[in-house]
Amino acid sequence: MSSNEKYLNLLRDLVALPSVSATHRCLPETAQILAKTFRQLGAHVTYDDTYFAPFILAQFKSNIPNAQTLVIYNHYDVQPAEPLSLWQSDPWTLTQRDGKLYGRGTDDDKGNITARLTAIEEYLTDSNGHLPVNITFIIEGSEESSSQHLDEYLNKYKNQITADLIVWESGGKNIDDVVEIFGGNKGIVTFNVDVQTAQTDLHSSLAGVVDSAAWRLTQALATLFDNDGHIMVPGFYDDVAIPNSREKKLVENLPINSQTLIQQHGLTAKLLSDKTGNDLKETLYFQPTLNIEGIQSGYLGDGVKTVLPAVAHAKLEARLVPNMLPDKTLHQIKQHFQNEGFSDIVVTKTLGQPGYRSDMSDPEISRVINITEKYYHQKPVVMPTSPGTGPMYYIHEALDAPIASLGVGYANTLDHAPNENIRLTDYNQHIAVIKELIRSYEK
Structure with missing residues (x-):
């Protein structure tokens, strides 16, 4: 053999x-x-x-x-x-x-x-x-x-x-x-975001007066970005390592572009770099990210169940570039939720490593x-x-x-x-x- x-x-x-x-x-x-x-x-x-x-x-x-x-x-x-x-x-x-x-x-x-x-x-x-x-x-x-x-x-x-x-x-x-x-x-910090608004799921007839965990969570997550896709967490970009001229040149010469990315992955949503106006290559390789990995709340089975969810969960990640520290980044995100009026949101770190x-x-x-x-x-x-x-x-x-x-x-x-x-x-x-x-x- x-x-x-x-x-x-x-x-x-x-x-x-x-x-x-x-x-x-x-x-x-x-x-x-x-x-x-x-x-x-x-x-x-x-x-x-x-x-x-x-x-x-x-x-x-x-x-x-x-x-x-x-x-x-x-x-x-x-x-x-x-x-x-x-x-x-x-x-x-x-x-x-x-x-x-x-x-x-x-x-x-x-x-x-x-x-x-x-x-x-x-x-x-x-x-x-x-x-x-x-x-x-x-x-x-x-x-x-x-x-x-x-x-x-x-x-x-x-x-x-x-x-x-x-x-x-x-x-x-x-x-x-x-x-x-x-x-x-890149480095990374992953974390869970949780909110509970009642002891149990409620009848959805109360939706006119009771805030649900699902709305509470999605409203909190929506504050992380503006309408053009910029990350709105104060201090998030403060420690980003600026690429030198050689690094920029190497990335500038890469064959990737918007069309190849769209075709390769069958993308249907507009690219964030097109919305923000930032350079696609420099953003992809030299900028940090903030991503929702998954969201879960309420009833997702077959048919209809008219409930007002009491609990909502999400898993998120931030990809970090050199100089950014996982724990510091997570603290900035926690503080952002506090400042935006979401003190009931619980943020729990799961993993982290530098870039x-x-x-x-x-x-x-x-x-x-x-x-x-x-x-x-x-x-x-x-x-x-x-x-x-x-x-x-x-x-x-x-x-x-x-x-x-x-x-x-x-x-x-x-x-x-x-x-x-x-x-x-x-x-x-x-x-x-x-x-x-x-x-x-x-x-």
Whole structure:
């Protein structure tokens, strides 16, 4: 059996485990399989299950004195698969069709793990077991839940880890099929907003004199934005890190525009950047966001139930750019509700982490860019950050090394959505690029 087949079988086993960190499902089982795999490949493995999502530190040592160290960060947890009815095949069964692999975690992030394992085993086979660079895998199990306890794990093992370059968990190709390399991501603070206006739901005939929880909540949420989509929380933008001229130039050159965004996602509502008049690219990459993830109140079943809801709940998030602190941002939002006359609104933090941006001119990031360009015979798209969120801040604080993100994905990978998938071509190309990256450290 080839290394490629071996680790595709591993990917099948990993996808079969619904390792959803939001519900703490199958996390130790998944981590144990990975720890065993790394040991079989010859790594020194530290397995730590102090917290609910076990942490794996797998270190491959070079026999070259003073060899540099490449750190690869990945995570084994995944998003829930719901709504299950929208999947064309079982989300927990790796399914191949039309040159693609379908299943929850194929891209985010289990397919990236198995591709990188394949690259290391193939390189070790070709080089009689010798590596020109130390390779350390940092693998956590709560990335999809704001990397809870990752900072504690990193602090515990920081004296055992050094890094010259960090390869991030994932990445891929854009809508033009050009590889993207980015070196930053936004932070986040997520929170619940709750209100109760009566002991129980009331008869809706009282709606003329009694304020319902549903109206109370939606009126409070409506104060967060003006009619043009500007966030109205005082102080919300005070700490936003201003991008430098190089960062602005990199983002300015990105191929994304309003039309491609609308077509790719089938958007029907007007873009907020069109309403505010702000630049789409700078807003997407360099500005914070405030989003309602979901709202629940009253009766939503079949037929009609004439009630006046006593309780209303909402889940919200704010995506943060560097310099913004989760707790400070949440305090500003709480204070805003108070100032707007909604002292009865209860705001409860659920998760939070800061954002980070890399210096994309660092020589080690240039190494990744040059290898990628040589392999694909095409310049990659280089971005100082991404609109998404991840624990780059924690990793950089612990290791103080540049971060470059690339992986097995493509524009229609559908991360976090039904029918998540990767193309086998991209998967195999990423294996080759990681092997070339390892080879670049040969003296």
